[in-house]
Amino acid sequence: MALQHYRLPDVGEGLTEATVMSWLVAEGDQVAVNDPVVEIETAKSVVELPCPYAGVVAALLVDVGKTVEVGTALISVEDGVAAETVPAEEADAQSEAPAHAAAPSQATLVGTGPRELKATRLPRKTAENTLLVAPPHEADPRTLAKPSVRKLARDLGVDLASVTPTGPDGTVSQDDVTAAATQQGGWTGFLAERGETRIDVTGIRRATARAMVESAFTAPHVTEWTDVDVTRTMELLERMKTMRMFRDVRMTPTVLIARAVCVALRRNPELNSSWDEKNSQIVRKSYINLGFAADTPRGLVVPVIHDADAMSTYDLAVALTALTQTARQGKSSPADLSGGTFTITNIGVFGIDAGTPILTPGQAGILAVGQITKRPWVVEDRVEPRWVTTLALSFDHRMVDGAEGSAFLGDIAEILRDPGSTLILT
Amino acid sequence: MTAPNAWTPRIVGPDNQGPDVPTADVPTADGPTLDVLTPDVATSEVPTPDEQADGIETVQLLDAEAHPQRHATYSPQLSVDEVRHAYATMFLARRLDTEGTNLQRQGQLALWAPAKGQEAAQIGAIAALRPTDMVYPSYRELAMVMHRGLDPLAVFQIMRGITHATWDVEAHRFGVFAFVVGAQTLQAVGYGMGITLDGADEVVLVCLGDGATSEGHVSEALNFAAVYKAPVIFLVQNNQYAISVPTAQQFRGAPAARAGGFGMPGVRVDGNDLFAVHAVVAEAVSRARAGEGPTLVEAMTYRIGAHTTADDPTRYRSREEEDVWGARDPLVRTERWLREHGTEDGFFADLAAEGDALATDLRARVLALEPQGITDLYEYVLAEPSAALAEEREQVTAYLAGLEGR
Structure with missing residues (x-):
């Protein structure tokens, strides 16, 4: 039985690294040639990699979220082929070049990127060119540990390489990691790695940075906020959850807040506009495309529900569920992510009350919704526990005056305080 | 490297010694229609995605739902057997195309340019040629390579980066893949002008993409072809994107519309309709063979x-x-037509099995490929190397000899 390693190829042209997004198989799974086994993200794309071997998955060698260089073994597969019957070309590859000792048995001849080329440079026969000889490349022997143990080590701030392995075949066990963490006294493991890490700004991080700078330094932001007693909205939500028609959808406060925003935008169209610098015009939109800031494994993205104002509450709930799911899976299409006219960001999910949101470039307003908690609230001269949230609205002062922004925020607050006021305001 | 070709090429179209594709037989609206298509089906009014706002007609003989369409100028010219053969090559090409993508993802190929979706455009066009007619491909014509009976391994060798070409261009009447976008159009026109000088009755089919039409030298090629009445068919496979740039951002005048400006007919055809591509290219071939000059087929x-x-x-x-176009998949459309014309499940099952076996065999042969020596670079470009090139070759050889493990 031979253990085969599938190494990260260069799936683009000259890419040197990729991040493991998700594993599509588990240890012990049976795989066939070309079965997709792992999803990776490179600087250019997210792709599923097809397994070059058939057999049983022996180990997943890279944790989700980790970025590895081209040539790193991703997965090992027990191919069920006796070692003696290694195909001729593999044997040749091994005997021919000792420098390739660490190379995969199914040698990848291409897609090895610049770093790999350096590592496999052949030594020179003559002495006069020694200056050109690459320093011997001593590959770090990889510490052996299961993915769960690796995660534990990361969580506890333990450097795996510093742990004495006592597990089978020299692997680091869970106990080894816990023992090491106790010895290190918890935080010391973290402190042991003091210093600076330099992270390349690429992909969504770069896009976010660019958008934020563009927005913050072109649109003069004004932020206003208000606390609202949303008890009646929460009661309405509970009632809706018990209703037959909403049984199959995920009903969250965000759905009702989105509805409130649509109603308020209709009454205050200044907030549903964009600034056209070139033509010195304000572009007022009669349609409402609501963006929702979402924290995804790939970073901050803002998927958009198009024509949200034309939707029923039910349709809005369905669209919102689908949109967030797609975004979390990192599969939003360009259409999903563009064309927004107003953005809602729910910072309450992080347990935060309020903040000053930065506008999505080209939009006039953004609403940050804080956490909804029971707080003491004065009701008819008595202090009562009520469901309260904080709404924070940033708007572009070029297009929206304080009076307009305040009226808009006041409308949203009023609808959430008394959902029945929708009947009055629309 | 000299392993036998593991599959049997299907022959579609006029044979080597056959007569011209008969101009006279191209029916008109009230002319005869071959009975391979049932003529009693009403014309569909549903607009297709390729009926764009520029007012150019798109020739279609089989719509997306595999319903036959009547056309005033063109009619289907393929028999059921020929369609079966054409479908087989399209199907097998797609199977190997998938294998190509997978092999690239496994580090075995430097690059792969998928042809998925363009099979009808490729096979419909090449099936209208005689085997002696010259073809200048772009770099996505795997289906054409297979149609000409070449070992598909050749394409994988190129995409593995170990050679520029493996086949004998003259013997197979099939040019090398052109990675300089559009360069093949100049070669094709030059070859076509040579045919005219020789007084031969061959024609040249040159493949290019919508993106290539934005290249300056493609305009030069079109102009020369028209001026010299070169027997060249420019097959523009408009797959809607030049890498990531949609056609709307590439040009205002569609390739079919621009042909008139160069002084040649331009015909737009539904490229996912095997029958229409074949009929339109066959007509262009007849014109070229009759000395009436080039045609651009979009x-x-x-x-x-x-x-x-x-x-x-x-x-x-x-x-x-992607969903809209996915519903117009040429393989799905041709399969539906075949099933409606008496092709049984067994045919498709056998083909699927043949495809899997072909892919497995090809995979094994790709993994066994040896890199060619780098000095091969100096072998094929010039018949007699220049002094500078010979010196460079010596330097490279000496450098390589100074490395261990070689």
Whole structure:
């Protein structure tokens, strides 16, 4: 039985690294040639990699979220082929070049990127060119540990390489990691790695940075906020959850807040506009495309529900569920992510009350919704526990005056305080 | 490297010694229609995605639902058997295309340019040629390579980066893949002008994409072809994208519309309609053979996969668009037609099995490929190397000899 390693190829042209997004198989799974086994993200794309071997998955060698260089073994597969019957070309590859000792048995001849080329440079026969000889490349022997143990080590701030392995075949066990963490006294493991890490700004991080700078330094932001007693909205939500028609959808406060925003935008169209610098015009939109800031494994993205104002509450709930799911899976299409006219960001999910949101470039307003908690609230001269949230609205002062922004925020607050006021305001 | 070709090429179209594709037999509206298509089906009014706002007609003989369409100038010219053969090559090419993508993802190929979705445009066009007619491909014509009976391994050798070409261009009447976008159009026109000088009755089919029409030298080629009445058919596979740039951002005048400006007919055809592509190219071939000069055929198709394995189409086009075009898949359409014309499940099952076996065999042969010596670079470009080139070759050889393990 031979253990085969599938190494990260260069799936683009000259890419040197990729991040493991998700594993599509588990240890012990049976795989066939070309079965997709792992999803990776490179600087250019997210792709599923097809397994070059058939057999049983022996180990997943890279944790989700980790970025590895081209040539790193991703997965090992027990191919069920006796070692003696290694195909001729593999044997040749091994005997021919000792420098390739660490190379995969199914040698990848291409897609090895610049770093790999350096590592496999052949030594020179003559002495006069020694200056050109690459320093011997001593590959770090990889510490052996299961993915769960690796995660534990990361969580506890333990450097795996510093742990004495006592597990089978020299692997680091869970106990080894816990023992090491106790010895290190918890935080010391973290402190042991003091210093600076330099992270390349690429992909969504770069896009976010660019958008934020563009927005913050072109649109003069004004932020206003208000606390609202949303008890009646929460009661309405509970009632809706018990209703037959909403049984199959995920009903969250965000759905009702989105509805409130649509109603308020209709009454205050200044907030549903964009600034056209070139033509010195304000572009007022009669349609409402609501963006929702979402924290995804790939970073901050803002998927958009198009024509949200034309939707029923039910349709809005369905669209919102689908949109967030797609975004979390990192599969939003360009259409999903563009064309927004107003953005809602729910910072309450992080347990935060309020903040000053930065506008999505080209939009006039953004609403940050804080956490909804029971707080003491004065009701008819008595202090009562009520469901309260904080709404924070940033708007572009070029297009929206304080009076307009305040009226808009006041409308949203009023609808959430008394959902029945929708009947009055629309 | 000299392993036998593991599959049997299907012959479609006029044979080597056959007569010209008969001009006289191209029926008119009230002329005869071959009975391979039932003529009693009403014309569909549903607009197709390729009927664009520029007012140019798209020739279609089989719509997306595999319903026959009547056309005033063109009619289907393929028998059921010929369609079966054409479908087989299209199907097998797609199977190997998938294998190519997978092999690239496994580090065995430097690059792969998927042809998925363009099979009807390729096979419909090449099937209208005689085997003696010259073809200048771009770099996505795997189906054409297979149609000409070449070992598909040849394409994999190129994409593995170990050789420029493996086949004898003259013997197979099939040019090398052109990676300089559009360069093949000049070669094709030059070859076509040579045919005229020789007084031969051959024609040249040259493949290019919508993106290539934005290249300056393609305009030069079109102009020369028209001026010299070269027997050249320019097959523009308009797959809607030049890498990530949609056609709307590439040109205002469609390739079919521009042909008139160069002084040659331009015909737009549904590139996912095997019958229409074949009929339109066959007519262009007749004209060229009769000395009436070049034609530009714009085959409206869609690259279902990425431009190459190095890009991610989800970043520049919508799922909705992919769904619309996915419903127009040439393989699905041709399969439906075949089933409606008495082709049984067994045919498709056998083909699927043949495809899997072909892919497995090809995979094994790709893994066994040896890199060629780098000094091969100096062998094939010039018949007699220049002094400078010979010196360079010596230097490279000496350098390589100074390395251990060689």
